[in-house]
Amino acid sequence: MFGRKKIVTMKPIKKLPHGTVRHELHIKxxxxxxxxxxxxxxxxxxxxxxxxxxxxxxxxxxxEINLTYSSITALCTTTRCPVMNAGPKMEYIWIENNKSVKLSAPEYCEKLFTWVQNCFDDTSIFPAEFTSKPPKQFAETVRKIFKRLFRVYAHMFYNHMEHLEQLGIQGITLRGFKHFYAFCRQYKMLGKEDVVPLHSLVEDLDKEFGFKSL
Structure with a gap:
């Protein structure tokens, strides 16, 4: 019914050990x-x-976005979503080894989530504890992570909003995006070109949060 080929994209949740500063921050x-x-x-x-x-x-x-996307993997298939896009005018290409690769949405998300998890596991980027200065790759990698994760939200909102409604998680997903966007704006993780697919939505959020438009 929804296309035969699907790709399982759920990755292990990044867990923070109890009793650590990072776990306390997570609770906060x-x-x-x-x-x-x-x-x-x-x-x-x-x-x-x-x-x-x-x-x-x-x-x-x-x-959060990993869990949300995992709920629609049966509906986001290579048949239904042969291109990773956010509407007819925005297509996302995966860059690997300096080569552009056109992927279906589930293939793109699978590669993205695996790449993010690998970044988290790399202590040369995400050390167990930060000193006065972060690793050289940290800031650039974090910005790249958020820019790419934004694309997953954009794809879901354009192509799977009806499915999110049917599953009863539209409201939760929108709240998750508000949290995601507020953090990205607070710490300058996104540029004007990144938010184009969800321009009207982020304009409303900018007004709600008191941010200047990108």
Missing amino acids: IKDGVNKGDILHAVKCPPGQNINDWVAVNCFDLFN
């Missing part, structure tokens, strides 16, 4: 978001290492 973020104060929830607490804060938020926001 979760509590803030659950209370509905998203802008406060994305701001780094006073005295906290900003790089640890960014890393934990990166883990959490990846886990």
Whole structure:
């Protein structure tokens, strides 16, 4: 019914050991978001290492979009979504070994989630503990992660909003995106060209959060 070939994209959730600073930050973020104060929830607490804060938020926001996308994998197939896009005018190409590769949406998401998980597991990028200076690749890698994860939200909103509604998770997904977008704007993870597919939605969020338009 939905196309025979699907790709399982669910990746292991990035878990933070109990009792660690990062786990405490994870709880703080979760509590803030659950209370509905998203802008406060994305701001780094006073005295906290900003790089640890960014890393934990990166883990959490990846886990959230990973779970959301996993709920529609039976509906996002190579047959139904032969191109990774966000509407007819926005197509995303995977870059690997300096080569552009055109992929179906599930193939793109599979590669993306695997790449993100590999970045998290690489201690030369995401060390177990940050010193005064982060690794050279950290900031660039984090921005690239958020730019690419934005594309998954854009694809889902353009191609699977009806499916999210049918599954009863449209509201949860939109709240997850608000959290994702607020963090990205707070820490300058996205540029104007990145948000084009969801321009009207992010304009509304900019007004709600008090951000200047990109």
